[in-house]
Amino acid sequence: MLKGKRFYLHTFGCQMNVNDSEHVASLLLKEGAVPAVSPDKSDLIIINTCAVREKSVKKLFSYLGRLKQQKERQGTLIVCLGCVAQLYREKLLKKFPYLDLVVGPPQYQSLPAALKALELEQQKKILTGWERRWVELPIKDEARESQVSAYVTIMEGCNNFCSYCVVPFTRGRERYRPMSSILTEVKDLATAGYLEIQLLGQNVNSYQDPETGHRLPELLKRISEVEGLEWIRFLTSHPKDFTLELAEAMATYPKICHQLHLPLQSGSNRILKKMNRGYTREEYLDKINLLKSRLPDISLSTDLIVGFPTETEDDFQQTLELVEKIQFTNIFSFRYSPRPLTAAAKMKDDVPEEVKIDRLIRLQSRQKEIQTALHRKLVGKTVRVLCLGRSKRGNLFCGRNEGYQVVNFSSNTDVAGKMIQVKITGSGPYSLQGEAVI
Numbered sequence: 001m002l003k004g005k006r007f008y009l010h011t012f013g014c015q016m017n018v019n020d021s022e023h024v025a026s027l028l029l030k031e032g033a034v035p036a037v038s039p040d041k042s043d044l045i046i047i048n049t050c051a052v053r054e055k056s057v058k059k060l061f062s063y064l065g066r067l068k069q070q071k072e073r074q075g076t077l078i079v080c081l082g083c084v085a086q087l088y089r090e091k092l093l094k095k096f097p098y099l100d101l102v103v104g105p106p107q108y109q110s111l112p113a114a115l116k117a118l119e120l121e122q123q124k125k126i127l128t129g130w131e132r133r134w135v136e137l138p139i140k141d142e143a144r145e146s147q148v149s150a151y152v153t154i155m156e157g158c159n160n161f162c163s164y165c166v167v168p169f170t171r172g173r174e175r176y177r178p179m180s181s182i183l184t185e186v187k188d189l190a191t192a193g194y195l196e197i198q199l200l201g202q203n204v205n206s207y208q209d210p211e212t213g214h215r216l217p218e219l220l221k222r223i224s225e226v227e228g229l230e231w232i233r234f235l236t237s238h239p240k241d242f243t244l245e246l247a248e249a250m251a252t253y254p255k256i257c258h259q260l261h262l263p264l265q266s267g268s269n270r271i272l273k274k275m276n277r278g279y280t281r282e283e284y285l286d287k288i289n290l291l292k293s294r295l296p297d298i299s300l301s302t303d304l305i306v307g308f309p310t311e312t313e314d315d316f317q318q319t320l321e322l323v324e325k326i327q328f329t330n331i332f333s334f335r336y337s338p339r340p341l342t343a344a345a346k347m348k349d350d351v352p353e354e355v356k357i358d359r360l361i362r363l364q365s366r367q368k369e370i371q372t373a374l375h376r377k378l379v380g381k382t383v384r385v386l387c388l389g390r391s392k393r394g395n396l397f398c399g400r401n402e403g404y405q406v407v408n409f410s411s412n413t414d415v416a417g418k419m420i421q422v423k424i425t426g427s428g429p430y431s432l433q434g435e436a437v438i
């Protein structure tokens, strides 16, 4: 019944959501549905949502509000997936009664059946039950965003309960994908010509093969042995679970990129404790120093929250101090906003909004200077770049270097999808410019 139906998938949020959307698209393609070029030319609109920050939920609600007219005009089916679906369930249907289905992350495999049942008007509108085991979903190459760099999910859920984070309530407890299945997918991707693999999970450092008990370093070793792959990345890592063994694996296997995203969240021990992060600033710094000693060229990025309840100017200065000391190549920084069900939501959100904004601006402007200086140091050097395609401006190509920095460059030949050498000729705070070296 889905055969020939045109579907449009709109994805909010992180790489995990992008990869989930690729899985969902694969399920629909398998049933004979076809991708639509735009929402107004579709029979089915699927929105994959993110609940991590209040801002992304507001953006989603405004998008859903705009779909009402289309529903009335064209009778398009509208399905809400993801963390917001899992979190708000009935509330979502009450606020947007024209939604046809609300499906949480643990229930994606039921989506085609639910859509068929919907046509027969026998379908419940909410699917948000929990899964305790790993559910294997197929993925088709044509559903992937890129034909050169692929996301591969290795675990899902989180047991950490950081006090500000809603993820354990939307994704549930940790479930690990069997290593045998990960390796099969990776080998298939390498055979199909993919050059880069990004292993995904909310907390990849806690990965444990349910069949053998092997941990992330062993998985990385096995993936490194797959012929044809050039680069392997993994995210997100939790600092408390980042081990010496993992640092050794990064230093030993040449395909593992010398790049790591390690969320710090705050530089103040008092705030880290209130966040229930399970490490101190000293322990975080020790791990960074270990990494820098084993991999002197490592490129580090992080997440930071400003304005967490009770955060003082002194706490914030301690965050700035670590940013200065570590010299991240990129940061993702946010103003704190309370999320439903979390421990922090019970704390008084007592840092005034204007103070949060001021701290965020100061943090981001210092980071901009750091990035500008780090990028400038690369000018004149020749670096390997995985070309992901044409840049938005069209006349240049765009890719990323091993440090995951954006490189826009010129080339006389079509190098899309290739690993090439690029001479860096210019830089700005957010990207590098260069010329392909033939």
Ligand code: SF4
Binding pocket: 158, 159, 160, 161, 162, 165, 166, 167, 168, 202, 203, 238
């Ligand atoms: S580690 Fe903390 S921040 Fe990350 S997903 Fe788990 S609870 Fe959320």
